[in-house]
Amino acid sequence: xxxxxxxxxxxxxxxxxxxxxxxxxxxxxxxxxxxxxxxxxxxxxxxxxxxxxxxxxxxxxxxxxxxxxxxxxxxxxxxxxxxxxxxxxxxxxxxxxxxxxxxxxxxxxxxxxxxxxxxxxxxxxxxxxxxxxxxxxxxxxxxxxxxxxxxxxxxxxxxxxxxxxxxxxxxxxxxxxxxxxxxxxxxxxxxxxxxxxxxxxxxxxxxxxxxxxxxxxxxxxxxxxxxxxxxxxxxxxxxxxxxxxxxxxxxxxxxxxxxxxxxxxxxxxxxxxxxxxxxxxxxxxxxxxxxxxxxxxxxxxxxxxxxxxxxxxxxxxxxxxxxxxxxxxxxxxxxxxxxxxxxxxxxxxxxxxxxxxxxxxxxxxxxxxxxxxxxxxxxxxxxxxxxxxxxxxxxxxxxxxxxxxxxxxxxxxxxxxxxxxxxxxxxxxxxxxxxxxxxxxxxxxxxxxxxxxxxxxxxxxxxxxxxxxxxxxxxxxxxxxxxxxxxxxxxxxxxxxxxxxxxxxxxxxxxxxxxxxxxxxxxxxxxxxxxxxxxxxxxxxxxxxxxxxxxxxxxxxxxxxxxxx
Numbered sequence: 001x002x003x004x005x006x007x008x009x010x011x012x013x014x015x016x017x018x019x020x021x022x023x024x025x026x027x028x029x030x031x032x033x034x035x036x037x038x039x040x041x042x043x044x045x046x047x048x049x050x051x052x053x054x055x056x057x058x059x060x061x062x063x064x065x066x067x068x069x070x071x072x073x074x075x076x077x078x079x080x081x082x083x084x085x086x087x088x089x090x091x092x093x094x095x096x097x098x099x100x101x102x103x104x105x106x107x108x109x110x111x112x113x114x115x116x117x118x119x120x121x122x123x124x125x126x127x128x129x130x131x132x133x134x135x136x137x138x139x140x141x142x143x144x145x146x147x148x149x150x151x152x153x154x155x156x157x158x159x160x161x162x163x164x165x166x167x168x169x170x171x172x173x174x175x176x177x178x179x180x181x182x183x184x185x186x187x188x189x190x191x192x193x194x195x196x197x198x199x200x201x202x203x204x205x206x207x208x209x210x211x212x213x214x215x216x217x218x219x220x221x222x223x224x225x226x227x228x229x230x231x232x233x234x235x236x237x238x239x240x241x242x243x244x245x246x247x248x249x250x251x252x253x254x255x256x257x258x259x260x261x262x263x264x265x266x267x268x269x270x271x272x273x274x275x276x277x278x279x280x281x282x283x284x285x286x287x288x289x290x291x292x293x294x295x296x297x298x299x300x301x302x303x304x305x306x307x308x309x310x311x312x313x314x315x316x317x318x319x320x321x322x323x324x325x326x327x328x329x330x331x332x333x334x335x336x337x338x339x340x341x342x343x344x345x346x347x348x349x350x351x352x353x354x355x356x357x358x359x360x361x362x363x364x365x366x367x368x369x370x371x372x373x374x375x376x377x378x379x380x381x382x383x384x385x386x387x388x389x390x391x392x393x394x395x396x397x398x399x400x401x402x403x404x405x406x407x408x409x410x411x412x413x414x415x416x417x418x419x420x421x422x423x424x425x426x427x428x429x430x431x432x433x434x435x436x437x438x439x440x441x442x443x444x445x446x447x448x449x450x451x452x453x454x455x456x457x458x459x460x461x462x463x464x465x466x467x468x469x470x471x472x473x474x475x476x477x478x479x480x481x482x483x484x485x486x487x488x489x490x491x492x493x494x495x496x497x498x499x500x501x502x503x504x505x506x507x508x509x510x511x512x513x514x515x516x517x518x519x520x521x522x523x524x525x526x527x528x529x530x531x532x533x534x535x536x537x538x539x540x541x542x543x544x545x546x547x548x549x550x551x552x553x554x555x556x557x558x559x560x561x562x563x564x565x
Contacts, residue, residue: 021037021100021278022100022274022277022278023278024037025037025098025099025100025278025279025282026249026277026278026279026280026281026282027281028098028282030094030126031044031058031092031093031094031097031119031127032044032058034094034097034098034282035060035097035108038064038102038105038108039064039065040060040062040064040108040111041060041062041067042058042059042060043058043059043061044056044057044058044059045057045058045059045160045164047156047157047160048132048156049123049152049153049156050152050156051133051148051152052131052132052133052134053123053128053130053131053132053152053153054128054130054131054132055120055121055122055123055127055128055153055156055157056093056121056126056127056128057118057119057120057121057157057160057161058093058118058119058121058127059116059117059118059119060107060108060110060111060117060118060119061080061111061116061117062111063111063112063114064112071116072116072164072165072166072167073166074166080114080115080116081114081115081116081167081170081171081197081393081397082115082116082117082118082161082162082165082167082169082170082171083110083115083116083117083118083170083171083172083173083393083397084118084119084120084157084158084161084170084171084172084173085106085107085117085118085119085120085172085173085174085175085178086119086120086154086172086173086174086175086178086181086182087119087120087121087122087175087176087177087178088175088176088177088178088203088205089176089177089287089291089292089295090236090237090283090284090285090286090287091125091176091283091284091285092121092122092125092126092127092282092285093119093120093121093127094126094282094285095175095279095282095283095376096119096175096376098278098279098281098282098377099275099278099279099377100272100274100275100278103382104377104379104381104382106173106381106385106386106389107119109382109386110389110393113390115393116165118161118170120153120154120157122149122153122181122287123144123148123149123152123153124136124141124142124144124235124286124287124288125285125286125287126285126286129286136234139233139234141234142233142234142235142288142289142290143233143288143290144288144290144291145288145290145291145293145294145307146177146180146181146184146291146294146295146307147184147294147306147307149181149184149185149291150181150184150185150188150329151185151188153181154181154182154185155185155189155192158170158172158192158195158196162195168195169194169195169196169197170195170196170197171196171197171198171199171200171393171396171397172196172198172199172200172336173200173202173389174199174200174201174202174204175202175203175375175376176202176203176204176205176348176372177205177295179199179201179202179203179204179205179206180204180205180206180304182199182201183201183204183206183304183329183331183334183358184304184329184331186199186331186334186335186336187329187330187331187332187333187334188329188330190333190335193334193335193336194335196336197336197337197396197397198336198337198338198339198392198393198395198396198397199334199336199337199338199339200339200341200388200389200392200393201338201339201340201341201342202341202375202385202389203341203342203343203346203348203349203370203372203373203374203375204340204341204342204349204354205348205349206304206331206353206354206357207298207299207302207303207304207350207353207354207357208295208298208299208347208348208349208350209299209347209350210299211263211264212261212262212263212264212265212347213262213263216263220296220299220300221296221299221300224293224296224297224300225293227289227292227293227296228289228293231289232289233289233290234288234289235286235287235288235289236287236288236289236291236292237284238286240284241284243255244281244284249277249281250277252280252281253273253276253277253280256276256280256283257276260373264347264348264372265347266345266347266371266372266373267371268371268373270369270370270371270374270378270379270380271373271374271377271378271379272379275377275379276377279376279377290307293307294307297326301326303326303328304328304329304331304357305326305327305328305329306326306327306328306329307326308326310324331357331358331359332357332358332359333359334358334359335359337361337363337396338358338359338361338362338363339362339363339365339388339392340354340358340362340363340364340365341365341366341367341375341385341388341389342364342365342366342367342370343366343367343368343369343370343371343372343374343375344366344367344368344369344370345368345369345370345371346370346371346372347371347372348372349372351364351366365388367384367385370384370385
């Protein structure tokens, strides 16, 4: 029959032995109900933006069984580091907690690790569909794009969280458009950079190449405003809730999978059928058509720009670009430490293009086979993604990132930070962590399954670099430490490569971090020092036989199970 035809064999098998938790999660009414299914108490908050929108915030500040504990409420309360999480396009905060297993839910795991977790919502969605100045029934209410998310929603939400918790800073975790909103916000609010310890971007979005379907892609790029003709000037895809209510759940899942494959070429193979049946009912939430038009303007112009209110037709006469240019979000001005965790099979991420538009201190981590939604609901998200998040938080949370010194991703970074575009593509991204330093070489343990990547050199250093575990700078013995090489272009970017000459100071920087998430990992890298300069061979750390890069904080290096290369 039609139900067996449109639902997969895996779906039929899942339904025949469908656990209670799947239907419970799928039918949960809201964020608080979803949390209560797993025994967690959640608070609801409302923040008013400067332009009158009322945004819903959710808080998970307690471990299971500690609901009576006073957290971040002033004198006599338990102080916890604060984490703020933000969802993606056409979503709300429920996407973070609609999982079928507690261990795969990032907010729950952060709460268990002792963080005060807050989750934000964009204007217009399920929890933020109210304004003091206009009604959702009016066009004026829906007249917003990512500009308003960046100029109002994110900064006002962060200020509310910091004020409520009496904290001076927090850590930001974004997914998809939640990362784009942070890029835009931090680039336009310089002072806000001092209030974020670290920005962790899961499935980061900035300037996607386009859609998988060539016909739709060409149509949208030719005229992004065509979406206004198709969906009107208010909320987009409002009928999704109707289809979700009347369609048999497995058919709704197949419809979503087919749509995602058609538009983005995602297979969804890393997300189980059980998880899809539980999470897809929480996938969609309202947003404005204008905010989606904004994304297609970005795709069309290949530029992470503000909304263009004066869009020109592609064949219009006159050299309009010569006299009119939409302002870009100045993302290279961001001072907050940035950690990108992206999927190797995510069609919305072009990591090379993204890195060119981000500051030098940006760190990139690849999960090779992950697609976009996998960072929320994949079967192995807890073992492949969560360690990246925990390591970054351990490295930066509560620290003064302006003084942070660390080495990661094949780059030696000092207080002024450095950058190289090598070692970020495909499987080659990694994080060398030197265990000891001498005249000849610095070596870490070598994983048998690791493989060497690209050689990386110091770029744009204005002062001697510092390696992890050393409190004194590494300085060459010669009075003239820098030998400036000829300028080169990499990926169209002019860079000056510098090399250190002379011999290096002897010393060791070995530290072991006990009890941490990553204390049992090994890393494959080799750092060699010679009169010719410094070269770093990079490889991959291992977690239970699975490749996963590691972020190493200052003074928390590991040197376990070392062996001679």
